[in-house]
Amino acid sequence: MLKRTALAALTAATVIPMTQAQAADYVIDTEGQHAFVQFKISHLGYSYILGTFEEFSGEFSYDPEDVESSSVSVDVDVNSLNTNHGERDKHILSDDFLNASEYPEATFRSTGFTRTGEGEGELEGDLTLHGETRSITMDVEHVGGGEDPWGDYRQGFEGTTTLALEDFGIDMSDFPEVMHELELYVTFEGIRQ
Amino acid sequence: MWRNTPSGWGLTSIVLHWLSAIAVVGLFVLGWWMTGLGYYDDWYYLGPWWHRSIGMLLLGLTVLRLIWRGCQPSPEAHGQRFERLSAHLGHIALYALMLLVLVSGYLISTADGSGIQVFDWFEVPAVVSGIRNQATLAGLVHWYASLVLIALAAGHTLAALKHHFIDRQDTLIRMISPSLSRRER
Numbered sequence: 001m002l003k004r005t006a007l008a009a010l011t012a013a014t015v016i017p018m019t020q021a022q023a024a025d026y027v028i029d030t031e032g033q034h035a036f037v038q039f040k041i042s043h044l045g046y047s048y049i050l051g052t053f054e055e056f057s058g059e060f061s062y063d064p065e066d067v068e069s070s071s072v073s074v075d076v077d078v079n080s081l082n083t084n085h086g087e088r089d090k091h092i093l094s095d096d097f098l099n100a101s102e103y104p105e106a107t108f109r110s111t112g113f114t115r116t117g118e119g120e121g122e123l124e125g126d127l128t129l130h131g132e133t134r135s136i137t138m139d140v141e142h143v144g145g146g147e148d149p150w151g152d153y154r155q156g157f158e159g160t161t162t163l164a165l166e167d168f169g170i171d172m173s174d175f176p177e178v179m180h181e182l183e184l185y186v187t188f189e190g191i192r193q
Numbered sequence: 194m195w196r197n198t199p200s201g202w203g204l205t206s207i208v209l210h211w212l213s214a215i216a217v218v219g220l221f222v223l224g225w226w227m228t229g230l231g232y233y234d235d236w237y238y239l240g241p242w243w244h245r246s247i248g249m250l251l252l253g254l255t256v257l258r259l260i261w262r263g264c265q266p267s268p269e270a271h272g273q274r275f276e277r278l279s280a281h282l283g284h285i286a287l288y289a290l291m292l293l294v295l296v297s298g299y300l301i302s303t304a305d306g307s308g309i310q311v312f313d314w315f316e317v318p319a320v321v322s323g324i325r326n327q328a329t330l331a332g333l334v335h336w337y338a339s340l341v342l343i344a345l346a347a348g349h350t351l352a353a354l355k356h357h358f359i360d361r362q363d364t365l366i367r368m369i370s371p372s373l374s375r376r377e378r
Contacts, residue, residue, distance in 0.1 A: 093326075
């Protein structure tokens with residue numbers, strides 16, 4: 001079975017021109033930690049706080065020849081937040097901000113993709129954070145892809161977007177204007193299934 | 194004077210007891226107050242700094258206190274059998290809760306692997322860090338255990354006052370002065 005699949009793949013690779021590669025499903029490589037969900041938020045307008053969500057999972061579908069049909073789905077464990085400061089993590093996870101005991105999961109489900117250039121596009125989707133679901137647009141870029149040294153096939157991307165925390169019901173009114181939004185940065189490799 | 198006798202507490206135990214009492218109540222009030230401070234309050238950083246520093250000193254003091262308690266005789270308890278038994282269990286619970294509150298507080302601040310600065314004197318290193326969601330979980334334990342500790346301490350105070358004013362025993366007096374303790378049995 002495996003042999004036949006491999007043979008078929010080989011045949012396809014040699015016979016069919018590269019331009020006819022097909023859509024494939026990928027699982028985000030969180031196990032090998034080639035995937036990051038990070039944010040950057042101003043501190044008083046003087047510098048930035050960087051944070052990362054260490055635990056998440058996701059998958060995507062990608063066809064280099066039909067990128068507009070791509071789709072992505074990511075589930076983030078909010079409690080895995082890390083900003084290198086235990087007391088701050090506790091505060092951010094408390095009901096002052098993310099209220100992680102009530103809303104332990106943040107999710108992203110893509111709803112569409114628009115190609116804007118070579119290896120670039122705008123990914124639209126529903127982001128659920130703090131129990132609020134909002135449609136967001138993320139600028140994404142295809143970083144690279146191909147066979148890895150261990151027998152798998154990978155595709156990697158990065159994406160950024162700016163979130164207004166108020167849209168997600170997070171009250172930042174006690175803080176200066178510059179802290180009312182944050183930049184979300186996501187990068188990952190997916191392993192083709 | 195410094196050591197305990199079967200009829201009264203020595204000065205060492207007395208000083209340890211009252212330092213702990215002041216620290217426990219002070220830390221509770223400070224902790225309650227500082228967690229409600231706004232980001233722009235002058236005490237936003239200073240409050241936790243005092244809270245952590247005093248807390249770590251109290252943790253050290255409590256360990257010394259338990260060692261001292263373990264190798265010194267304890268004065269005979271007053272009251273009926275039921276009172277003596279519940280007092281004994283209550284005291285064990287007070288020690289256990291103090292340790293629980295102090296250790297859980299320590300685990301909040303050291304969750305990221307950094308030590309706790311005690312005033313500007315020295316640093317208590319992090320021993321356990323990186324447990325999943327450590328700061329939040331330790332924070333929950335810290336909060337609820339503090340509430341139980343304060344409630345129990347209030348009961349402890351009422352019991353001491355009851356021994357003093359109603360039973361007319363020297364339970365409270367002997368925790369104030371080694372020389373004033375007297376036998377009344």
